[in-house]
Amino acid sequence: METTVISTQPVPLHPGLPFLGNTLAFLRNPLGTLHTLQQNHARMVHLRIGGRNQYLVLKPEDAKHVLQENNRNYGRSPAFEVLKIFLGNGLLTSDGDFWRRQRRLAQPAFHRQKLAALTQTMIAESADWIDELKGHNPKEPVNVSQAFMDVTMRIVCKTLFGSDTTGKLDGLSTALDTLNYLANKRMLSPLKFPYAWPTPNNLRSKRARMQVDTFIYGLIEQRRKASEERDDLLGMLLSAEDEETGEGMSDQQLRDECVTIFSAGHETTAVSMAWTIHLLTNHPDVLARLKAESHSVLGDARTPAPEVFRGLTYTLQVVQESLRLYPPAWIMSRKAFNDDHIGFYTIPAGDTALVCPYLLHRDPANWPDPGRFDPDRFAPGGPKDSLHPYAYLPFGGGPRLCIGNQFALMEMQILLALFVRQFDLKAVPHQRIFPKPLITLRPNQSIWVTLN
Numbered sequence: 095m096e097t098t099v100i101s102t103q104p105v106p107l108h109p110g111l112p113f114l115g116n117t118l119a120f121l122r123n124p125l126g127t128l129h130t131l132q133q134n135h136a137r138m139v140h141l142r143i144g145g146r147n148q149y150l151v152l153k154p155e156d157a158k159h160v161l162q163e164n165n166r167n168y169g170r171s172p173a174f175e176v177l178k179i180f181l182g183n184g185l186l187t188s189d190g191d192f193w194r195r196q197r198r199l200a201q202p203a204f205h206r207q208k209l210a211a212l213t214q215t216m217i218a219e220s221a222d223w224i225d226e227l228k229g230h231n232p233k234e235p236v237n238v239s240q241a242f243m244d245v246t247m248r249i250v251c252k253t254l255f256g257s258d259t260t261g262k263l264d265g266l267s268t269a270l271d272t273l274n275y276l277a278n279k280r281m282l283s284p285l286k287f288p289y290a291w292p293t294p295n296n297l298r299s300k301r302a303r304m305q306v307d308t309f310i311y312g313l314i315e316q317r318r319k320a321s322e323e324r325d326d327l328l329g330m331l332l333s334a335e336d337e338e339t340g341e342g343m344s345d346q347q348l349r350d351e352c353v354t355i356f357s358a359g360h361e362t363t364a365v366s367m368a369w370t371i372h373l374l375t376n377h378p379d380v381l382a383r384l385k386a387e388s389h390s391v392l393g394d395a396r397t398p399a400p401e402v403f404r405g406l407t408y409t410l411q412v413v414q415e416s417l418r419l420y421p422p423a424w425i426m427s428r429k430a431f432n433d434d435h436i437g438f439y440t441i442p443a444g445d446t447a448l449v450c451p452y453l454l455h456r457d458p459a460n461w462p463d464p465g466r467f468d469p470d471r472f473a474p475g476g477p478k479d480s481l482h483p484y485a486y487l488p489f490g491g492g493p494r495l496c497i498g499n500q501f502a503l504m505e506m507q508i509l510l511a512l513f514v515r516q517f518d519l520k521a522v523p524h525q526r527i528f529p530k531p532l533i534t535l536r537p538n539q540s541i542w543v544t545l546n
């Protein structure tokens with residue numbers, strides 16, 4: 095029998111400390127360390143972080159290999175275990191055949207035609223939010239990080255549960271936000287007490303979980319009894335049936351998907367909006383062009399018709415360029431089931447592959463002067479169009495591409511256009527803002543601006 099011999103070379107190991115490897119460097123300065131790796135390695139580098147072997151791929155072709163071409167060789171890395179406690183077994187945390195079935199069921203709820211129905215809700219919620227902001231004293235700066243967190247949470251709750259949240263939104267949002275906050279905290283903490291232990295954080299999260307579950311299960315029961323279909327996301331998920339088996343989702347599954355969509359769907363968008371405002375207040379020329387577009391495309395209507403927003407081409411470019419510089423999902427990790435051969439290198443079975451949108455988006459080989467904010471990179475026929483598709487991946491890639499990517503882009507265009515149409519923005523002086531890579535890539539502090 096003929097056997098294929100695969101010639102391999104060891105992946106260059108980034109120097110580190112005995113036992114600790116590269117853990118301290120990553121804890122102290124993750125982004126600086128990543129830049130050093132990009133400068134010193136061509137294709138792949140082997141790291142030892144938290145006692146695990148991790149292989150960072152540096153080229154778009156190899157990111158495509160891991161996320162798309164050989165995706166069946168990869169599953170969720172151990173990092174996702176913490177999220178499971180809070181999110182259950184939803185789209186973000188599940189794997190294999192179970193995930194495939196869930197994705198098939200949920201996908202139609204995010205199709206373009208369905209999105210059109212949700213767009214109306216996004217516009218209405220954004221307009222209410224702008225009205226509230228208009229009530230602020232113009233001399234007092236506004237914390238836009240918090241303001242965008244509030245509005246994206248309202249949008250995701252309304253698009254998920256429709257009018258069923260009326261009057262209950264505050265309690266529900268607070269409970270969902272508590273779960274989200276505690277998941278983040280637990281993920282980052284080196285000391286994780288078992289979830290069964292009655293620590294203050296565990297008790298707090300159980301209370302919040304119970305509140306959320308009571309609400310969601312109650313709603314599911316009510317909706318199952320009612321005969322009419324509703325076009326919010328929960329209605330779409332409730333009516334989803336597997337094309338192959340005709341089966342729908344169980345109540346537990348619906349609950350897990352709702353909490354997942356809530357968590358995955360609001361913080362990322364809010365953080366990206368805050369970054370966008372930061373970039374704009376530092377680039378008055380871009381801001382002026384954006385403002386002009388919002389006035390000419392949207393006119394004066396308080397809630398312009400959904401189709402009008404499609405004309406916001408420069409707004410979309412601004413959003414895309416902001417997601418290039420500050421991709422909220424700055425790094426993605428995958429566990430290899432079997433050895434994976436990439437060129438001369440091998441990612442061994444059981445180890446982790448890392449794909450880092452933050453680095454790929456700042457690779458000078460693809461993005462000249464990568465630190466410069468220039469939305470014209472994304473102009474139709476512009477430089478982005480000639481790049482490898484995986485040189486830009488704020489929403490990931492392959493079968494696990496963010497299911498909410500069109501939702502997010504639409505939401506960000508609506509929010510941004512209505513916001514800059516209404517207000518003149520000015521940064522509060524002397525803020526020293528830099529990226530802080532937590533689960534999402536956040537600014538190191540809240541961003542404050544004055545609105546006139």
Ligand code: HEM
Pocket residue numbers: 185186197354355358359360362363366421422423426427487488489490491493494495496497498499501502
């Ligand atoms: C700017 C906003 C957003 C960014 C940057 C973003 C980014 C991402 C990325 C990179 C992934 C893939 C993670 C991986 O492969 O490990 C992902 C997955 C996911 N996102 Fe988003 N996302 C955003 C907004 C949203 C919204 C608005 C929703 C829902 C309304 C959403 C729901 C999800 C879900 C459910 C998954 C898991 C999909 C799966 O594995 O099948 N995201 N997101």
